[in-house]
């Protein structure tokens with residue numbers, strides 16, 4: 001294999017191992033660094049898929065768009081829909097035609113979500129300050145599919161900023177990573193910086209002025225309601241009353257937190273309905289030996305997502321974080337909790353990303369109680385009742401945040417009342 005078909009994986013300053021990639025055979029390889037193996041450190045870093053053995057392991061089963069032939073925990077470091085558009089624009093602007101996934105990981109370098117880093121990295125200059133409005137203008141151009149890259153008139157500094165801030169996080173919506181100086185309030189790109197001198201935010205941007213409603217404000221009202229119910233989420237706020245900013249759970253007290261989505265930790269493709277169920281998620285929670293309070297929390301999130309019609313609760317919208325001191329996994333704070341349908345439409349029937357008791361629609365109280373029973377959840381009926389009652393809290397929040405009445409009414413029609 002040629003040199004650029006191998007990349008090193010680093011985590012918590014340790015060289016964990018090497019990934020190899022064979023484009024022609026659609027295969028990848030992983031081999032642990034013997035020194036890391038011998039150290040006995042972090043034995044549960046990758047609890048599934050990769051075995052903790054000295055031999056090279058071959059992966060050919062992840063031949064799909066989600067994992068791109070990589071072991072899923074590394075594919076988790078690659079961008080999704082939005083980040084890929086940014087990546088592509090950046091490469092086009094630099095005149096680079098096509099790169100393979102390992103080269104893409106080299107660009108991710110030390111800028112990825114979570115704590116996994118890739119070396120050797122492709123150097124990208126650091127810069128000092130940014131302006132969100134300027135970023136939005138550039139993003140609008142980047143996302144304007146009608147114009148080609150050459151007529152987008154993007155100067156290299158702005159493109160660099162967009163690339164640094166917009167290409168790491170997963171998901172579909174336009175978003176950037178920023179770091180806000182705790183003392184001065186100054187905002188810099190949040191890709192590389194992770195010190196405790198900054199607040200680290202993931203910001204979901206509201207780019208359009210045309211829509212009659214603001215998706216990010218809806219997400220904010222969902223955040224307010226979910227946290228009022230005791231669902232654990234990172235502190236979040238609106239910026240300029242239109243962008244949804246959430247503190248990053250993978251940057252804590254000047255440290256990177258190793259985190260993987262449910263898809264990345266297991267190799268269950270979030271786009272494959274056959275593996276997308278709450279039952280699997282609960283099995284995973286039990287396999288990871290999460291404290292029971294976190295299994296209860298997962299149940300509360302499932303109920304919330306059902307009641308509040310967050311049907312896009314797929315396996316990349318659930319994540320886990322690793323505590324290296326205790327070698328213990330935890331349920332990450334909830335994120336991407338929002339009304340997932342188009343609030344301008346009314347739906348007779350909508351389908352959920354994660355099935356509940358083998359159903360994607362027409363879910364009944366009995367279905368939820370079955371799941372509660374299987375997972376020894378205490379007092380599930382009280383959780384369900386409390387969540388349904390919180391629809392009134394949400395309505396107040398929605399009014400206070402100036403979501404138009406007809407949008408509120410339309411959303412209410414799709415909520416679940418048992």
Ligand SMILES: Nc1ncnc2c1ncn2[C@@H]1O[C@H](COP(=O)(O)OP(=O)(O)O)[C@@H](O)[C@H]1O
Nearest residue numbers: 169170171172173234246247248249250335336
């Ligand atoms: N508060 C957070 N801290 C760290 N990572 C986050 C946070 N919120 C989201 N993410 C990561 O960023 C990805 C995209 O965010 P998400 O809110 O799901 O956006 P989208 O609506 O585009 O799917 C998630 O899949 C998750 O891995």
Ligand SMILES: [Mg+2]
Nearest residue numbers: 171316317336
């Ligand atoms: Mg998402």
